[in-house]
Amino acid sequence: MRRSKVGLLLFLLIFLAFVPKDDDPIEKLVTSLQKWTETNPQEKVYLHTDKPYYALGDTVWFKAYVTIGSRHQLSALSGALYVDLINERDSIQQTLKLPVTAGMAIGDFVLSDTLNEGNYRIRSYTQWMRNAGEDYFFDRTFMVGTAFGNEVIIKADYQYKTVDDKPVVTTVLNYKDEGGNSLSDREVRYELVVNGATIVSKSKKTDVNGNISIDMLNNQKSNLIGAYIKTTVLADSKINITKVIPIKAALSQTDVQFFPESGILVNGISSRVGFKAVGADGSGVAIKGVVTDNENNEVVSFESEHAGMGMFNLKAEQGKSYKAKITYADGSETSLALPKAEQEGYVLAVYQTSNDSLLVRINASADQVRDQQLVSLIAQSGGEMIYGSRVKIVKPSTSVWLQKKDFPTGIAQFTLFNGSGEPLNERIAFLKNPDLMHLKVSVVKSEYKSKEKVEIELDAKDRMGMPSVGNFSVTVIDEQKVQSDENLESTILFNILLTSDLKGYIEKPNYYFLKDSEEINRALDNLMLTQGYRRFVWKELLNPVKNKPVYRAEQLGVEISGRVLTLGNKPVANGKVTLMSLTAGIVQDTTTNAEGRFKFVGLVLKDSIKFAVQARTAKNGKQIEVVLDTVPKQLLTQNRNIADVNTDIPASIKAYLENSKKQDQAFSKMGGLGRTQRLKEVNIRAKKLQSEKYTAQGMFQVPEGHSDQTYIMEDGDKCATLGICLQGRLYGITFTNYQKGYCSIANYPHVRSGNILSPVSVFLDGRKVSDCDELRGIFELNVVDPASIGKIDVVRLSMTFDQGIYIVTKRGWAQRPRYIPSITNISPKGFNKAHLFYSPRYDQANANVNLPDLRSTIYWNPTLKTDEDGKVKFDFFNADGPGNYKVVVEGINAAGELGRLVFNYKVN
Numbered sequence: 001m002r003r004s005k006v007g008l009l010l011f012l013l014i015f016l017a018f019v020p021k022d023d024d025p026i027e028k029l030v031t032s033l034q035k036w037t038e039t040n041p042q043e044k045v046y047l048h049t050d051k052p053y054y055a056l057g058d059t060v061w062f063k064a065y066v067t068i069g070s071r072h073q074l075s076a077l078s079g080a081l082y083v084d085l086i087n088e089r090d091s092i093q094q095t096l097k098l099p100v101t102a103g104m105a106i107g108d109f110v111l112s113d114t115l116n117e118g119n120y121r122i123r124s125y126t127q128w129m130r131n132a133g134e135d136y137f138f139d140r141t142f143m144v145g146t147a148f149g150n151e152v153i154i155k156a157d158y159q160y161k162t163v164d165d166k167p168v169v170t171t172v173l174n175y176k177d178e179g180g181n182s183l184s185d186r187e188v189r190y191e192l193v194v195n196g197a198t199i200v201s202k203s204k205k206t207d208v209n210g211n212i213s214i215d216m217l218n219n220q221k222s223n224l225i226g227a228y229i230k231t232t233v234l235a236d237s238k239i240n241i242t243k244v245i246p247i248k249a250a251l252s253q254t255d256v257q258f259f260p261e262s263g264i265l266v267n268g269i270s271s272r273v274g275f276k277a278v279g280a281d282g283s284g285v286a287i288k289g290v291v292t293d294n295e296n297n298e299v300v301s302f303e304s305e306h307a308g309m310g311m312f313n314l315k316a317e318q319g320k321s322y323k324a325k326i327t328y329a330d331g332s333e334t335s336l337a338l339p340k341a342e343q344e345g346y347v348l349a350v351y352q353t354s355n356d357s358l359l360v361r362i363n364a365s366a367d368q369v370r371d372q373q374l375v376s377l378i379a380q381s382g383g384e385m386i387y388g389s390r391v392k393i394v395k396p397s398t399s400v401w402l403q404k405k406d407f408p409t410g411i412a413q414f415t416l417f418n419g420s421g422e423p424l425n426e427r428i429a430f431l432k433n434p435d436l437m438h439l440k441v442s443v444v445k446s447e448y449k450s451k452e453k454v455e456i457e458l459d460a461k462d463r464m465g466m467p468s469v470g471n472f473s474v475t476v477i478d479e480q481k482v483q484s485d486e487n488l489e490s491t492i493l494f495n496i497l498l499t500s501d502l503k504g505y506i507e508k509p510n511y512y513f514l515k516d517s518e519e520i521n522r523a524l525d526n527l528m529l530t531q532g533y534r535r536f537v538w539k540e541l542l543n544p545v546k547n548k549p550v551y552r553a554e555q556l557g558v559e560i561s562g563r564v565l566t567l568g569n570k571p572v573a574n575g576k577v578t579l580m581s582l583t584a585g586i587v588q589d590t591t592t593n594a595e596g597r598f599k600f601v602g603l604v605l606k607d608s609i610k611f612a613v614q615a616r617t618a619k620n621g622k623q624i625e626v627v628l629d630t631v632p633k634q635l636l637t638q639n640r641n642i643a644d645v646n647t648d649i650p651a652s653i654k655a656y657l658e659n660s661k662k663q664d665q666a667f668s669k670m671g672g673l674g675r676t677q678r679l680k681e682v683n684i685r686a687k688k689l690q691s692e693k694y695t696a697q698g699m700f701q702v703p704e705g706h707s708d709q710t711y712i713m714e715d716g717d718k719c720a721t722l723g724i725c726l727q728g729r730l731y732g733i734t735f736t737n738y739q740k741g742y743c744s745i746a747n748y749p750h751v752r753s754g755n756i757l758s759p760v761s762v763f764l765d766g767r768k769v770s771d772c773d774e775l776r777g778i779f780e781l782n783v784v785d786p787a788s789i790g791k792i793d794v795v796r797l798s799m800t801f802d803q804g805i806y807i808v809t810k811r812g813w814a815q816r817p818r819y820i821p822s823i824t825n826i827s828p829k830g831f832n833k834a835h836l837f838y839s840p841r842y843d844q845a846n847a848n849v850n851l852p853d854l855r856s857t858i859y860w861n862p863t864l865k866t867d868e869d870g871k872v873k874f875d876f877f878n879a880d881g882p883g884n885y886k887v888v889v890e891g892i893n894a895a896g897e898l899g900r901l902v903f904n905y906k907v908n
Helices: 003-017 025-039 366-370 492-497 509-513 518-531 654-669 772-779
Strands: 043-049 059-068 080-086 092-099 104-110 118-125 138-145 152-163 166-177 187-194 197-205 211-216 228-235 238-246 255-260 270-278 287-293 298-303 309-315 322-328 333-337 346-351 357-364 374-381 384-392 397-403 410-417 423-431 438-443 453-461 470-478 558-566 576-581 586-591 597-603 611-616 624-628 709-712 733-740 743-753 756-759 761-764 767-769 789-795 804-809 823-826 857-865 871-877 883-893 898-907
Touching: 025 374, 025 384, 043 118, 043 138, 043 470, 043 492, 059 080, 059 118, 059 492, 059 857, 059 883, 080 104, 092 104, 118 238, 138 654, 152 228, 152 238, 166 187, 166 228, 187 211, 197 211, 255 322, 255 333, 255 518, 270 346, 270 518, 298 309, 309 518, 346 410, 346 423, 357 374, 384 397, 423 518, 438 883, 438 898, 453 470, 453 883, 453 898, 470 871, 470 898, 492 509, 492 883, 492 898, 509 518, 558 611, 586 597, 611 624, 624 823, 733 756, 743 772, 761 772, 767 772, 857 871, 857 883
Parallel strands: 761 804
Antiparallel strands: 043 059, 059 104, 080 092, 080 118, 118 138, 152 166, 166 211, 187 197, 187 228, 228 238, 255 270, 270 309, 287 298, 287 322, 322 333, 346 357, 357 397, 374 384, 374 410, 410 423, 438 453, 453 871, 470 857, 470 883, 558 597, 558 624, 576 586, 576 611, 611 823, 709 789, 733 743, 743 756, 761 767, 789 804, 883 898
């Protein structure tokens, strides 16, 4: 522990020794913070990917860093990491479960050519992180384009207006061929889908410029974020292309909010007021304006800086009110009232006046000074107590100087409490310290030839300049093929230090880390004034019941647990429980305790394996029931980075897609099938009879063409469970928890009527399923293997058929045996295997240097580790040039010091 920290703790101990413990609020606050940190250690996840965007046929390579605590050390808490690939319709395309070793994991997703072009998300979390909520998951939006099938290029633009005091968004879709020519007088079919339900389904013809306009008025007074348009262009009596266009708009005009520093304005106290202007698409909007009082006197002018944010100073006066007259870039104006000032109270201000110190100033109203109030000031970062002291208010302004070196780099929270320990004011600030790793790379030369070998040595030093043993990942890309905006890049620095602690969308977060300048630091403080720290609030922290973790940290080994009960719902003690898997050759036995509980631990599964769990009484009786413990699956969450959605992907990554097309053509010329094993299109006219494809149906069935939707199950083998797999895929159906009496089922289908969700009926091969255990087996335990399901018919509103979902299995699927309560099945998800990145070696005897090499990711290595001298060497071969190659190294050492390095060299 550093000397300054020891001095601070000694100060606190000496101070607290002279205060009765029952009367000292500081001790209660310190104890609550320490207990919260011990019981709720905060894990964070960052995924370093090889590229910022991709094309269909690519592989997304990534390394995960899982950190814990305020000093960002590699976590030993969780042994399993979940990574979701979420498609352009906001449904989970694939989920990986990866083993976490020493706080790290590696994995990859293959972007099959059966997918669609669109804006995809990669989301990652541990089970433990679910206690803090999905706002703190790693969640990144990225583009996936297609090098083929772009006979039609669709671009979306948005217009916003108000009709009869109701907001209207008009989406203008522009259709062009791949040569850039407008597709005029073409029939277009489109569906507007909101919250999984088709709101509008129409056909329309494009105008002379290739445009169609779609007006969207949301009568439910919510927004259209997460909605999309599915559009199909028809030409020459055949379908040219179908695409999903995200609606990058909320149903509102520009939203401007004002945030007084530390929460409130107080009459007679000069305060900083932060403001933030956000457009209908979620991005910052430039504004300027003036603040006037109730007598229309101009008090102060203001103008936004980065991302529509800014700040001005205001000293409110008693008896006056204030409003802001705002002018937008297009010349339009509006007027908004500022928050009403209080007559008495405090303003907590934080100033970073120098590189090594910061000033915390407690400004008090006259009443607080007159009464000489005793308050408490606490500063913490990531749950780590940095400073705490009682302060007697004897003058209008009290200053506290703190050393920056006592804080880790990142967000610090400053809170002022009254004499009873209740929070009054809060201010957050982002503090920068020289506590990052220093990385340097050495190369033989700055320019290389095509396919020439490149040798690089990485040198890592810690914050003190000493050699550092660290774990790193490195990617090398050709920037002529992979062009990007540095402000939009995803980095270990802003993810771990900034976005993982803040709720909501942060526009261009890497902007704050590209350099250290007065302009950037001012913009960063504006972000702190307006965005707000939300890891915890003190009122909740002081309530121990609310803060009890719900989800346990998952270890490397799978745990299967549950209870054995009599048919009268009483625990069975000393019962015999057997866990069996014939395919894996696993047979284990255990006995239940007095509460009927049992547990199997330490099962390390490389793949998902089906187990049978059988229970017997101590006297071998069978009239008992096995109830397994289950953890509800993580539901799909709305994309908080909707402003990052790109509505013109072909134009945005044109160079990359052209290179991908050349790659496929080169593969084809050499006799290969391309990166995605693409086959030439074959039209098959014969059609298999529907009755031959599916299991014979019982009395409850929907004739073909009579359902509201027929969903063909094409990727059931990738489903974790049926309930989680169907989220977002059945229009108008929401999968959420169902609870009725003893029956509890996660991810059960409901239909929405207004704001009310009602459970629907479930039919399996023409038979209505009513038994709770069978329904749980279908949606949670995969008793009906999702791969064996052929289609699902959805009926939402019909006078002829019952409302519900009709599951139709493929022919040959065996019906599950009758329900036996003493035996149950479970299929826990095993770990996915990571694949090896291929990089050609042109120095080998069998290397064919004449083959065209058009790689965009030249090198990817997620397992780089420096030695005791802080050094490590790696090498690779360039692709065909010319190009400007970019080397990105990211990593972390045992002390939790982060590191990132960007290095460029040329290939001639």
